[in-house]
Structures are given as structure tokens and as C-alpha cells.
Amino acid sequence: MRHTRRFRWAAIPIAAALTLVLAGCSQEQLHGFLPGFVAGEKDVTTMTSRVSGLWVTSWIVLLIVGIVVWALIIWCVIVYRRRAGQTGLPVQVRYNMPIEIFYTIVPLILIIGFFTFTAQDQDAIEKPYAHPDLNITVYGKQWAWDWDYTSDNVYDPGEQAQPAPDASQPATQGNVIESELPTLYLPVNEKIDITLKSRDVIHSFWVPAFLYKKDVIPGHVNHMYVTPTRIGTYKGDCAELCGEYHSAMLFRVKVVSKADYDAHIAQLRAEGNVGSLGDQYNRNNNLPGNGSNSDETSNGTD
Template identity: 65%
Template sequence: MRHNRRLRWAAVPIAAVLSLVLAGCTQAQLNGFLPGFVEGEAPVTNHTERVSGLWVTSWIVLLIVGIITWGLTIWAVIAYRRRKGQTGLPVQMRYNMPIEIFYTVVPLILVLGFFAFTARDQAIIEERFAADEVDVQVEVIAKQWAWDFNYVKEDVYSPGIQAQLDEEGPAGSIVESELPTLVLPVGANVEIELQSRDVIHSFWVVDFLYKKDMFPGKTNYMSIVPEREGTYAGKCAELCGEYHSLMLFNVEVVSQSEYEQYIDSLRDLGQEGQLSAEYDRNQNLPGTGEPELQEEQAE
């Protein structure tokens, strides 16, 4: 009875401290210090909070498991240490069924839980908009070592070049104004088609908390709703050759009116139409004429 009373008295200050700590957490801390969050503002995309929630929940669970594991390890080291005057080996036990069941079942539950929540969130994030729900359709084409952007519905394009080093700035700095820039309207349903002209690349906008690989001959998709205006850094996240580190771009989320002005500016530059696959380096992919050549040789 006295033992339970002590536990209650110990739990009160612990709970109070935890409440104060959690109440004082900033937006960044509550979201695991991940990018894409600003105090008092909306997340960058409609998926940002979901990714953050999966991440924070996972490390909290693993932190609890770690504390329990280290606590039991330290307790065993102290409780079963060799005492003064003891000699020989301690009593050996071959097995303990309750403990063995515990450390088999608990990790299994954790693995299944992580798998289930990850699969659930990934299915939601990967779900594409219906064709009639898409407001903006952009074809992003990766190439060594830059990016091309086709705005499909508007029938205009924006070609990109590799990041240029700023000779007048600090060592390693780049000319930001010359980076390829993908412009998106805030609040719009955006479908991004991802393709590659040469090798495997990966489309990664850091603040989106999500990236996706780009394979030659295959189209991948991302469906997002940008929810906060701003400029967000992007890069290739798959080692793709000598100048991989300079394969950079920006994403600018702007108002609808600013987006329409940007599209008009591309038309004024004469960049109407779409950049096609004729610029792809891989011209021997299936369906490009090789089977016909084989048939001619057979004849």
C-alpha cells in the first residue's frame, strides 16, 4: 500500500514536467525537426503532416523501446554483477519461456505495426487524382544534369540547365536565378509526371518530405496540393554521374494569378508546345524499331 502511494507521488511531478515540456514545444519540435513547417502557417503540401506524423510516432515508439532495453540492460549489469568474495561462474539458465515469448512477440507486433501504418500512409500519398480533378499537370523530365518542365494543359514548357557556379560569390556558391524553376499555383490539385532522358534520377523537394525515383522508359506520378506559398529547394537524390551535386532546381508555389502570369511569360518567350522524347539519350528502348531490324536480318 505504501509502495503504491509512493508511485502516485512520483507520477505527479513527472506528468507535470512532461506537460510543461510538450506545451512549450515549437511547431518544428512537434514535427520531429523535419523541414516544411513554419510556426502559425500551413504545411507545404497536403501530405506533409501525414509524413511527419508517421516519422514522429515511429521514433517515439522506438525511443520508448530503447529506454526499456537500456534500462533492463543496466539493471541486469548492476543486479547480477560479481560481488566481493564471489568466485566461479554464476548459476546458468538454459532458457526462460516467458521472457523468450516476450522478446519474440513484442518485436513481431512492432514490425507488423510499422508495416501496417507505413502501408496505409503510403497508399494514401500514392493515390492519384482522378483525371477530372487535376488542375495542373506537369511533366518533369530529368536529364544529366538538369530538369525540363512541360506544363501539359497550358501547352508550354520551361527547359533547364545545370546549376552554374557563381565565380564572384563564395567558393561553391551557385547562381540561384539560373536554376530550373517549377512554378505551381497554391491550393491546386497538381499531378507531376516523372520521366528520365538517360539514367536513373530521383525527384526530391526537401520540404515536401517525399521523393520518387525516375527510371528511363517508365513514368512515375506524384499527386499533391501545394498549401503554402514560397520557394522550396529541390535536387536529384540518386547518384547520376559526375555533376550529380549540381542537378538542382527550385519549386515556387504562387497565387493563381501569378501562375497565369508565369505561363503567359513562357508563351511570350516562344516556349509553346512540349519538349518531347526526341531529346532522350536512350533510343534503343523497347518499341523504337529494333524488333523490325531483327525481322529484316532473319529474312
């Protein structure tokens, strides 16, 4: 009778947890409440489903582990609690080989599994395009972004976010004039190689809906490989604290049709933005490799 009562008390939290898990999930829950997901719409890029799948699966595995651990803890608390009239310490067990093997092997399997699937997805996400349809160079600067449409030989300089003068101004990314944010245009369903460079300090190029961000490091070139698949406007910002106006380093990404992308490029060309806003505008002029410091301009002689 006592054992039956113990089992009932231990079963209550287990049943409650299972009920919560088995109650059913919405589409948003199945995608981990990650940004960019819209029920019935395409993925934002070709890689967002891979990222959300890894994220959600990892949380499911961890939730199962948590439920098992919590259940065991509650079981021990209930079954092995001190009863009225008991004194002294219970019998001490020095070791239990099967249990020690269990809690050594299971975490090892989990770690190997997480590492394997993470490495597999990271390899796919970071794999360079052999033949990209478009090359774009992005320059991070305090506190805005410059776009070099390298394949089309035009550029678009950006300014940092400007505060809205009154409440009538659109400010969906905060109290700023959204229409004046630096806007990067990308053609839908095109393989795009984005080269990331910094003009001054470390920044981070982050488009939350892409589930992808990459550091922008002075003196080092990074790349992002993106194939957007859903037309729309997506917010972006710098995800690395980069100075006083870091919070104003906002931008937008517009994924448009090929025709609209070509029209934007033609507009930039008509405005005279032909050529490149290259490394010559960087604030850091003494980085290794640019030939401007004394050691490199002395031809190696003392």
C-alpha cells in the first residue's frame, strides 16, 4: 500500500510534464519561435529550415533529458524522504558501477550527437558557392553600412539611423526614420556571396530573419553565402558593440524580384554611383598587408 502511494506521488509531475509536451504544438512552436517564420510562406533563405531544425531538435532532446532528471530527483525526494521517528543517517552507498557507467556514457553520446549535427549543418551553411550569381561587398563602419554591388560595379553609401522628428514618422525599428536606413537589395532565388569588411572596429552583420550573422573584423575578410527565397523587407543591425552609436547602426535588406533588383542597380548607376567604395576609405590605414606602415614601405631594409 505504501509503495503504491509513493508511486502515485512520483507519477503526478511526470504525467503533468508529458501532458504539456503531448498537448500539441503550433507551427510557430515547431520552428522554435525563431524570427522570419510565417505559416504558409516560404522559408526566408535556403538555410533557415536547417538552422531552425537543429535548434528545435536540440531543445526537444534537452527537454527530454530535463524531464528524466526532474522525475528522478522528485522520485528520490519522495521515496527516500525522512519519516517520522527515523534518526541517524541512511545506509551510505560508496559507488554503483551500472549507474556511474550510465551517467558517463549517456552525456558522452549526447555531446557527440550535438557536435556531429552542428558540424554537419555548419559545413553546409558555410560552404562557398562554386559559381555565385552575385557578389556584394559590405563595409561596416561607425555607425552605418556601405554596399558595393561588386558584380554590377555600382555602390550605395549608407548613413546611420536618424531619429524621427515626430510620432508621424514611420519607425518600425525604433524611433528612427526607417525609409532612410541603409538598404541592401538582394534578388530572390539567386546565390549571393557577401564579402564582409570593416572600415574601423569590429562589427557584426546580422539579419535575424536569415538566422545568420557574421562578424565584420578589421584586417580580415569574412563571407556569407545566402540564397534568399522569399520576397520581403527584413530588418538588420550590428550585433557587436562598436561604440557610442552602436544602437543606431541599423539597416534593411530588401529581397526583390530580379527585375526590381536590376531597376535598383540602374537607378544607382543613373545617380552616378559607379565604381566602388573600396578599402581606400577605411579608417584603419596601418593594418598588415595594406603597404602603408613604415615596416612595409621600407622594402625590408633598416
